[in-house]
Amino acid sequence: MVFGSLRDGFARVLHSDYGIKAKIYTCSLWPTKLIRFYVVSDDFEHLQYAERQDVVWRTVERFSGADSRRRISSIATLTTKEARDNDDLQKVRKKGK
Secondary structure (H helix, E strand, O other): HHHHHHHHHHHHHHHHHHHHEEEEEEEOOOOOOEEEEEEEEEEHOOOOHHHHHHHHHOOOOOOOOOOHHHHHHEEEOOOOHHOOOOOHHHHHHHHHH
């Protein structure tokens, strides 16, 4: 599945290039072909939101092609605590079970 390969590549490059270990969740935005990413890591604790976004978008540019990047609607970067409080992510987690 395309989502799985994007998610796996994302996690691998994020860890190898930045030392950030993350759990990555994806959600398709039906009826479009867009994907929303949720990147959850306590390694984000010391980073401001803009810095987190810079890291994840640089990561995406490194491992994916232009066609794959066009399918990404957004990337939420959250710590574990922030993820627990994020209702949208909780819905995605429940659907994944």
